[in-house]
Amino acid sequence: MPSKTSPVVKVYRLVMIDSSDSLRPPGFDLMILLIATLGAVLASIQPIVEAHVAVRIILDPTLFATAIFLALRSSAGITSLVQSGVINTYMSYPLSRLGVAVGLFLSRVLIPAASLLLVPLIVAGVILWPTISRGLDNYALMYVAYLIQALLYGSMFTVIAVVSRSPGTASVASIAVYFTYNVLSLIFSVLGSSMGVSLLVDIGDAMGFNYMVYRSLLGEHVLLWQLAMVPILTTILIASILTYFTRRFEPV
Amino acid sequence: MSKPLTLTSRLFIVVGVALILSGVLADVVGAKEEAVKKALIEVGDRPGVAITVFAISSSGRASITLEGADRIYYMTLRGDPMLALRQLSTINITLENQAIKHDFRVGIAYGHAVLNTNPLLLTTLPLLANIIPVNMSGTPGGKETIEARIKGGEGLLVIATPSDTRITYTIEYKVEGYKRIGLTTTIMIGTALIVLGSLQAVKREALTR
Numbered sequence: 001m002p003s004k005t006s007p008v009v010k011v012y013r014l015v016m017i018d019s020s021d022s023l024r025p026p027g028f029d030l031m032i033l034l035i036a037t038l039g040a041v042l043a044s045i046q047p048i049v050e051a052h053v054a055v056r057i058i059l060d061p062t063l064f065a066t067a068i069f070l071a072l073r074s075s076a077g078i079t080s081l082v083q084s085g086v087i088n089t090y091m092s093y094p095l096s097r098l099g100v101a102v103g104l105f106l107s108r109v110l111i112p113a114a115s116l117l118l119v120p121l122i123v124a125g126v127i128l129w130p131t132i133s134r135g136l137d138n139y140a141l142m143y144v145a146y147l148i149q150a151l152l153y154g155s156m157f158t159v160i161a162v163v164s165r166s167p168g169t170a171s172v173a174s175i176a177v178y179f180t181y182n183v184l185s186l187i188f189s190v191l192g193s194s195m196g197v198s199l200l201v202d203i204g205d206a207m208g209f210n211y212m213v214y215r216s217l218l219g220e221h222v223l224l225w226q227l228a229m230v231p232i233l234t235t236i237l238i239a240s241i242l243t244y245f246t247r248r249f250e251p252v
Numbered sequence: 253m254s255k256p257l258t259l260t261s262r263l264f265i266v267v268g269v270a271l272i273l274s275g276v277l278a279d280v281v282g283a284k285e286e287a288v289k290k291a292l293i294e295v296g297d298r299p300g301v302a303i304t305v306f307a308i309s310s311s312g313r314a315s316i317t318l319e320g321a322d323r324i325y326y327m328t329l330r331g332d333p334m335l336a337l338r339q340l341s342t343i344n345i346t347l348e349n350q351a352i353k354h355d356f357r358v359g360i361a362y363g364h365a366v367l368n369t370n371p372l373l374l375t376t377l378p379l380l381a382n383i384i385p386v387n388m389s390g391t392p393g394g395k396e397t398i399e400a401r402i403k404g405g406e407g408l409l410v411i412a413t414p415s416d417t418r419i420t421y422t423i424e425y426k427v428e429g430y431k432r433i434g435l436t437t438t439i440m441i442g443t444a445l446i447v448l449g450s451l452q453a454v455k456r457e458a459l460t461r
Contacts, residue, residue: 023259033266040274047283047310047359047430049404119263123270127278127438130431 010095014103015111018090022073022108023115031069032119035062039120040127051135052217054128055142056210058120063146063210066116067153071174074108075157076167083167101245105238109154117146138217145213152209152230153178155237162241162249181207202226257453264449268442275438283310283430287358289423291351295414298348299371303364303421304333306407310359312427314408315399320419321412324386325377326398333409337365343380345369359404362423367411374413383411401428 039058048054081087081104090100121143125132132139157174164170185207192200202223206212209230216222257265293301305314318324329336337347345367352363367374377383386396393415400408412419 019259025257025262029262029266032263033270036267036270037273037277040270041277041281044274044278044282044432046308046356047285047312047427049311049429053309115263119267119270122267123274126271126433126441127275128432130433131429 007095007099010093011099011103011106014090014093014095014100015107018104018107019111022077022112028073028112031065032116035065035116036120036123040124043124044127048128049131051132051139052142052214054124054132055121055139055146056214058124059117059142059146059210062117062120063150066113066150067178068175069112069116070109070150070154071157071178072171073112074154075161075174076171077108078104078158078161079165079167079170082165097246097249098242101242104245105158105241109151109158113150113154114147117143117150141217142210142213145210148231148234149208149210152234152237153181155234155241156181158241159237159244162244203229206230257449258456261449261452261456264445264452268445268447268449271442271445272439275435275442278432278438279435282357282432283359283427284357285430286424286426287355287360289353289355289362289425291364291421293364293366293419293421294349295366295417295419297417298366298368300367300369300374300411300413301364301419302333302337302347302367303410303412303423304337304362304407305402305423305425306332306334306361307402307404308354308356308359308361309404310427311401311403311429312358312360312425313399313401314360315397315424316408316410317395317397317422317424318410318412318419319395319421320393320414320416321396322392322415323375323413324388324396324398324410325374325383325412326386326400326408326410327383328400328402328406328408329382330406332361333407334361334363334365336407336409343373345373358425358427360425362425364421371413374411377411 039062042061043054043058046057048057081090090104091097093100095103121139125139156177157170160173160177161170164173185204188200188204188207192198192202192204205215206226206229209227212222212226212230216227295301303316303318305316307314334350334352337345341347346369347365348368350363350365352361354361378385386398388396390396398408398410402408
């Protein structure tokens with residue numbers, strides 16, 4: 001008799017089961033404790049009076065830690081599921097391949113990235129409440145901007161994971177791609193400035209969505225395509241992951 | 253066998269511990285609401301000195317009290333005043349014995365430099381830029397105070413000609429618009445979160461027995 005449980009509930013169950021591995025203690029707990037404590041200390045060392053400035057000070061180093069976490073636990077984690085055969089158990093669950101792919105993306109990328117970026121903001125938000133409460137909308141907007149940037153990295157890493165299916169290759173290639181992306185952004189900006197090609201500078205700046213949102217909150221002129229570039233890239237990458245996993249992925 | 257903690261319990265406990273730790277650290281090394289800085293400048297035979305306060309990350313009220321000055325000029329400007337002063341080398345005003353310090357806990361950079369130039373050139377400064385001459389209230393060399401409110405990214409620049417061979421100054425800076433909650437409140441919220449997280453775990457343990 002076919003199961004009457006809704007696919008959404010099934011995805012939720014899969015996410016809960018897989019999260020117990022991707023967010024397993026004590027590594028995740030220790031990491032979140034350190035980034036939350038140090039992020040809040042960084043924000044309270046200087047008398048910051050603007051909420052979005054506080055977010056930038058807290059989340060710039062946290063985004064780096066989040067990217068490394070996603071490379072190790074998400075990218076290498078997905079490939080470990082393949083190598084250990086656990087992915088076959090997931091796929092034997094009466095759920096479409098698309099459902100499994102969505103569940104894995106949520107538990108391996110979205111939930112870890114959202115938690116790692118949110119907890120330091122909660123801790124700093126409590127300590128600096130009299131200042132932060134004056135700009136809660138900007139505080140939330142900057143959080144979303146950093147989350148989208150982290151999702152871009154997570155999506156890149158997941159593409160590498162589902163294509164390579166090897167934990168070693170996936171983690172090393174993910175860190176290499178992260179490094180390349182950030183250095184390319186810097187090279188575009190520096191070359192563009194020195195050669196007087198503003199398009200290169202604009203592309204280099206647009207590669208950091210969090211930076212573009214921050215600049216627009218400061219009242220600086222930001223082009224629409226610069227704001228749209230990272231969200232569009234992220235959407236394309238997520239669509240590629242879901243399509244590849246649904247049509248071509250071989251779980252053996 | 254005891255059940256592992258749920259993600260919610262773990263998050264409550266971790267946020268609670270992080271709050272207490274960062275609250276204590278913020279209390280020990282966190283931002284201050286005011287600072288007082290004093291210094292003595294040996295001017296020698298040079299015709300003037302510049303004293304600057306630059307608000308890097310904070311906004312506040314800066315006051316500079318000088319002793320030993322003959323004439324005083326001041327201005328507030330966007331950007332670091334010391335960087336602006338370096339541009340004056342094009343009109344033959346060079347900086348010597350620069351001493352720049354940062355106090356991140358009040359979010360300022362402050363310092364002084366001795367100006368090497370033609371003395372007459374300093375008296376023409378109000379013609380060159382938006383520099384305001386101070387009406388000296390007391391005797392030359394007595395105490396004079398200049399006050400200005402500066403926002404983040406703005407600076408206060410004071411230029412003075414000495415009445416003798418040395419000038420002493422005191423910078424008082426009061427941060428405006430910054431506040432954080434007290435250590436006791438932070439510890440109370442942190443403890444409450446740890447207790448909540450632990451209670452959830454205890455309740456789950458009891459339900460599964």
